[in-house]
Amino acid sequence: MLLPLVAAVLLAAAAGITFNPVAVGLFGGSPPPPTAVVKLAYLLCFATSWGATVWAVFISGVIMFLNLPRHIMGSLRGKVFPACFALTAACTAASAAAFAWLHLPWQAAASAAERRQLVVLVAAAGLDLTNLLVFTPKTLEVVRVRHKVERGLGIGGVGSFHGMRLNTRAAATCAALVEANGRFRAAHALSVLATVASAAGLAAHSCYLAGKLAL
Template sequence: MSSVPIAMSTEGEPTTFAKLLHLIFLSTFWGMQIWVTFISGLIMGSNLTRHTFGFIQSKLFPYYFHLGSTCAFFNLTIFAVHHPSELLSNEETFQIIIFFICVTVAGINAQWFGQITSEIMTDMHLIEQSCGLGQDIGLTINREAYNQLEESNPKYKKFSHQLALYHNASSLCNLCCIICNGISLYYMAANLSTL
């Protein structure tokens, strides 16, 4: 009696290597999201100066957003290759939709919201530096000085409103991807023997 090697697949089943890649991309994106959103962001925001925190974010976030959208794309691709559309169950169709939403939202964040947020923040920091602001530790300290700057400088006020808009949009995209990846992890846990 001959046995089929573990890495080989029967008709329609993903190989062990495909499952491994899928797990690596999904867990990498999930791990980055949890670390950046709930751990490093909070720690840096409360322990670094406003401008240092902003500078680190402006350098870190493009990599975070682009790597996340790449992971989401490969997750969708691997799943779609091993699940032909004519054979999809309702659960698999839902999973494809979740991956597609994640790819789309992560891509928008990488190419638009995240990039614009960093550009606006850089412009704001230049104005803040010229007024002797930005070296306070924590984001809520000295809020009154920033409010006064907004009232006295229309350009800064415009940047502040734009930053709030784009930062909130970027945060919503990030939250959407966290939810999508959480659902995908649940699906994967429920279907460990397949994909």
């Protein structure tokens, strides 16, 4: 719970800087325009969310899978992924709020592209929040059950690839393991689908930002 708490504190600080930069005391006697501060908060929050998604899910997750014993990997992911989804949900929501403040996409004069980008950011934040509150807890619950069954069969202390082969062999004669495997696949598939969809939204928004840059 420490990482979500830190993220909440950082977001609260960003909000304080945005709406009362002089009181926060970071800019001396000549604070920058509110728009500049909101842009900074928007970029930092979006970059944090995108970077955390790429690293925690697509890089460190693969490293854990390739190098850790099966059950240790599952236990570590059970700590890393909820913290990651809490951070990305908070940061993506904050970047969506800042984007809406900067572009006012609900007004008639706003472009269709800006409206689409706001929808993309809100959807990505919603997917991460759903992953945090629904899909990941369900997946971790099933993982604990499957680990218990596998320990009873002497499986889980080896690498992931070998452990998967042992699991398949054991499932041929263990109905409890077959049931646990089926529940895990269903829960994990929903979590992976939400993660990939959120990452795709963040990637699409990064393409939008790239088109706005003047280099």
